[in-house]
Amino acid sequence: MIHNARLLSFRNITDTVLQKEAGHLVPIEAGTDIPFDVKRIYYIYGVDTQTRRGFHSHQKLEQVMICIHGSVKISLKTPVDGEEVFLLDSADQGLYVGPMVWREMFDFSPDAVLLVLASDHYAESDYFRDYATYQQAAYRYFSQEVNKP
Amino acid sequence: MIHNARLLSFRNITDTVLQKEAGHLVPIEAGTDIPFDVKRIYYIYGVDTQTRRGFHSHQKLEQVMICIHGSVKISLKTPVDGEEVFLLDSADQGLYVGPMVWREMFDFSPDAVLLVLASDHYAESDYFRDYATYQQAAYRYFSQEVNKP
Numbered sequence: 001m002i003h004n005a006r007l008l009s010f011r012n013i014t015d016t017v018l019q020k021e022a023g024h025l026v027p028i029e030a031g032t033d034i035p036f037d038v039k040r041i042y043y044i045y046g047v048d049t050q051t052r053r054g055f056h057s058h059q060k061l062e063q064v065m066i067c068i069h070g071s072v073k074i075s076l077k078t079p080v081d082g083e084e085v086f087l088l089d090s091a092d093q094g095l096y097v098g099p100m101v102w103r104e105m106f107d108f109s110p111d112a113v114l115l116v117l118a119s120d121h122y123a124e125s126d127y128f129r130d131y132a133t134y135q136q137a138a139y140r141y142f143s144q145e146v147n148k149p
Numbered sequence: 150m151i152h153n154a155r156l157l158s159f160r161n162i163t164d165t166v167l168q169k170e171a172g173h174l175v176p177i178e179a180g181t182d183i184p185f186d187v188k189r190i191y192y193i194y195g196v197d198t199q200t201r202r203g204f205h206s207h208q209k210l211e212q213v214m215i216c217i218h219g220s221v222k223i224s225l226k227t228p229v230d231g232e233e234v235f236l237l238d239s240a241d242q243g244l245y246v247g248p249m250v251w252r253e254m255f256d257f258s259p260d261a262v263l264l265v266l267a268s269d270h271y272a273e274s275d276y277f278r279d280y281a282t283y284q285q286a287a288y289r290y291f292s293q294e295v296n297k298p
Contacts, residue, residue, distance in 0.1 A: 015202070023196030023257070029270055030188050038187040039179050041266065043217055045240060047172030053164070068192055069218045069262050091194060091262075108172070113218050113240075113262065117190065121178050 002076045002084050003142060004098030008034065008064065012092040026092050028117070034064045034094065036119035043068070043115045047108040054104040057128040057138070062119040064094040070112030075104045079135045080142045088114070100141045102134055151225045151233050152291060153247030157183065157213065161241040175241050177266070183213045183243065185268035192217070192264045196257040203253040206277040206287070211268040213243040219261030224253045228284045229291045237263070249290045251283055 010033055015022040030037045047053065054075075065074060067088035077083040078101055086095050097103060105114065120126070128134035159182055164171040179186045196202065203224075214223060216237035226232040227250055235244050246252060254263065269275070277283035 022200045022202055023193055025191055025193050027189065027191040027271065030190070038190065040176065041179070041187065041190070042174055042176040043240065043264075044172055044174050045218070051171045053171055068264070069194070069260070091192065111218070111260065115192075115217070115264070122176065 002081045002101060003078055004101050005076050005084075006096050007086065008094040008096055010092045010094060024091070028064075028094075030117075034096070034117060036062050038117045039120050040118040040122060041116070042118070043113055044105075045113045047072075047105075047112065049108060049110065051108065052104055052106040055102075055129065055131075057100055057102045057134045059126050059128065059137075060099050060120070061126050062099070063097045064117045065097065066091065066094045066115045066117070068113045068115045070109035071107070072105055072109070072112045072114050073107040075106065077102045078142060079138050100134075100138050102128075102131065102138075151230045151250060152227055153250050154225050154233075155245050156235065157243040157245055159241045159243060173240070177213075177243075179266075183245070183266060185211050187266045188269050189267040189271060190265070191267070192262055193254075194262045196221075196254075196261065198257060198259065200257065201253055201255040204251075204278065204280075206249055206251045206283045208275050208277065208286075209248050209269070210272075210275050211248070212246045213266045214246065215240065215243045215264045215266070217262050217264045219258035220256070221254055221258070221261045221263050222256040224255065226251050227291060228287050249283075249287050251277075251280065251287075 010026050013025045015025055068091050071089035074086045159175050162174045217240050220238035223235045
């Protein structure tokens with residue numbers, strides 16, 4: 001298990017119009033279905049199957065990643081937990097990723113759309129983009145977390 | 150032109166990793182790229198091509214609709230403006246729909262995913278689901294709007 005990360009399940013409502021199935025609707029209430037208010041949304045698509053993206057951690061930002069179409073794999077790691085790979089292939093499943101977790105995205109299906117909901121606006125100062133620098137800070141961060149009562 | 154509705158264009162960032170194209174990223178900052186904070190998100194998919202959905206207006210809610218994959222048509226109407234149909238077929242294009250606009254969604258492509266960002270949590274009391282009731286309220290609402298200085 002990776003600290004500050006977990007899978008979320010959302011409701012998936014099969015709507016009917018005039019007794020006929022009218023598709024699926026997945027609702028996400030900020031603060032209830034996900035543990036923060038949404039200040040920023042982004043989505044990634046048209047990624048080549050061979051491409052690996054991400055290669056960063058955030059200091060404070062919280063995110064929920066949802067593969068809203070197609071599929072993608074997310075590798076999460078911290079220096080205290082090792083690595084875990086999550087396959088996201090369902091629109092009603094989200095991956096919560098909190099502070100100080102290194103992430104890489106890969107194996108995008110050709111039709112993949114990865115939706116990301118974020119707890120704050122874009123701020124370059126919140127990123128760790130160098131793994132060695134991240135690793136040092138993460139050791140400090142998680143040893144303090146663990147020591148908390 | 151429909152009152153309280155307009156098309157929005159988002160940035161579409163073509164990312165590169167190691168000098169190779171690594172797909173597209175569309176960022177949306179709440180309060181800047183769209184005129185509200187996002188309290189609720191939902192997405193609709195798997196809708197049969199023959200199905201028409203929506204058939205309601207909101208009293209206060211603001212929304213932005215984005216066809217993040219595939220394509221869909223949105224019919225908007227008010228009793229003072231008539232009807233306008235918008236084709237959404239691009240992930241970097243959003244349709245802002247404010248209060249007191251009747252909406253119907255149709256011509257979903259088989260692979261369509263319609264993402265909706267909303268300014269408030271779900272509240273059934275904010276809906277008009279009967280067109281005649283909506284029409285009466287909308288006449289009152291827009292005549293007051295027009296009379297504002």
